[in-house]
Amino acid sequence: MTDPVRTFLEQQGFLVLDGGLATELESSGCDLSDELWSAQALLDAPDAVRTAHRRYLEAGADCIATATYQATFEGFRARGLEEADTTRLLEHAVEIAVSARDDFMSDLSISAGRLRPLVAASIGPYGAFLADGSEYRGDYGLSAADLYDFHAPRWQVLAETAADLLACETTPSVEEARAYCRLAAVSHRPTWISFQCRDRAHLADGTPLETxxxxxxxxxxxVAVGVNCTDPGLTVSLIGAARRATGKPILVYPNSGEVWDAEAKRWTGAANPVDWARSAAEWLAAGADGIGGCCRVGPSAIAAIRARTASSRRTVTSEG
Structure with a gap:
C-alpha cells in the first residue's frame, strides 16, 4: 500500500487541507437546505462543485475532499435513485475532484512549484445521513457491525475510484471508528479517520480521544488521524491527546466555532475569532502535520494557513 499522506509530508513537510465544501457551495448560491446537504449539488450543480474545488486549490490546498460526505445509497434511494445511479454519482464526485486537480496543475501560472494535490474521497458518519445533528453526539445506538454494514456499499464504490485515499470525517463514535478500521483493512486502501470532539479530550460519544x-x-x-468540525479553541489540546496515542500524521481542520442547530438547519452563536495564520503556526508547533478548515471556513482562511505554514516550515528548515 502506498501512503499518500506520508509521501507528501516527506516531500513538503506539511499538508494544507481544504475548507468547508458546503460553505463554498453556499457562497456561490447553492441551496443546501435539503437533507442531502452538499451531496445535493452532485445532482443540481456539479459545475459549482468543480469550481469550489478549484478555489480551494488556488487558495493553497494540498488536498481536496469530494462532495460525498453526505452521499449515501440510503439517502439517494429516498430521492428515487436506483443503486446504479448512486454508484455513478459517487464515481462522478471523484471524477469532478480529480479533474479540478488536474486542470489546476496544468495551469502553470498558478501551480508552478506545487506538488500534485491529493484527492480524498469523503465519507461522512452515519449521523450525517440521519441529518439530525447526531454527528455531534454519536448516540446512534448501533454496533460496529451495524455501522460496517451501513458504510460498506459506499466504501466499496469509492475504494475503486481514482481517489488517492479515503477520508472518514466528523467521526463522533468509537464504534464507527471500529467499523472504519475494519473497512480499511478489508479494502487495503489508505484511509484517514478524523474525529468530532465535544471537549479537549473526548469524542462526541464520550470516548477518550486517546482510546x-x-x-x-x-x-x-x-495512515493518518485527525479532528475536524470542532471549536478551534480545542485544537491544541486535542493534538496533544492524539499524539500521545500515535506516531502517525495528525490532521486538524476545525470549524468556525459556531454551533449547528439541526432543527433550524443553520449555524448559530458567534464564530470564534480565529487568526488562521497564527493558529496554523501554533498547531504546527503542537504537533499537527496537516491543517485546514471545516464548516464556515472558506478559501481566505486556507490561503492564510498556506502562507503561514509554508513560512513556518521554511524557517524550521533554514534553522536546522
Missing amino acids: AVALCDAEPHV
Whole structure:
C-alpha cells in the first residue's frame, strides 16, 4: 500500500487541507437546505462543485475532499435513485475532484512549484445521513457491525475510484471508528479517520480521544488521524491527546466555532475569532502535520494557513 499522506509530508513537510465544501457551495448560491446537504449539488450543480474545488486549490490546498460526505445509497434511494445511479454519482464526485486537480496543475501560472494535490474521497458518519445533528453526539445506538454494514456499499464504490485515499470525517463514535478500521483493512486502501470532539479530550460519544486514536494506530491502512468540525479553541489540546496515542500524521481542520442547530438547519452563536495564520503556526508547533478548515471556513482562511505554514516550515528548515 502506498501512503499518500506520508509521501507528501516527506516531500513538503506539511499538508494544507481544504475548507468547508458546503460553505463554498453556499457562497456561490447553492441551496443546501435539503437533507442531502452538499451531496445535493452532485445532482443540481456539479459545475459549482468543480469550481469550489478549484478555489480551494488556488487558495493553497494540498488536498481536496469530494462532495460525498453526505452521499449515501440510503439517502439517494429516498430521492428515487436506483443503486446504479448512486454508484455513478459517487464515481462522478471523484471524477469532478480529480479533474479540478488536474486542470489546476496544468495551469502553470498558478501551480508552478506545487506538488500534485491529493484527492480524498469523503465519507461522512452515519449521523450525517440521519441529518439530525447526531454527528455531534454519536448516540446512534448501533454496533460496529451495524455501522460496517451501513458504510460498506459506499466504501466499496469509492475504494475503486481514482481517489488517492479515503477520508472518514466528523467521526463522533468509537464504534464507527471500529467499523472504519475494519473497512480499511478489508479494502487495503489508505484511509484517514478524523474525529468530532465535544471537549479537549473526548469524542462526541464520550470516548477518550486517546482510546479512539490508539484503535486507529493499530490498523496499518489508517495512515493518518485527525479532528475536524470542532471549536478551534480545542485544537491544541486535542493534538496533544492524539499524539500521545500515535506516531502517525495528525490532521486538524476545525470549524468556525459556531454551533449547528439541526432543527433550524443553520449555524448559530458567534464564530470564534480565529487568526488562521497564527493558529496554523501554533498547531504546527503542537504537533499537527496537516491543517485546514471545516464548516464556515472558506478559501481566505486556507490561503492564510498556506502562507503561514509554508513560512513556518521554511524557517524550521533554514534553522536546522
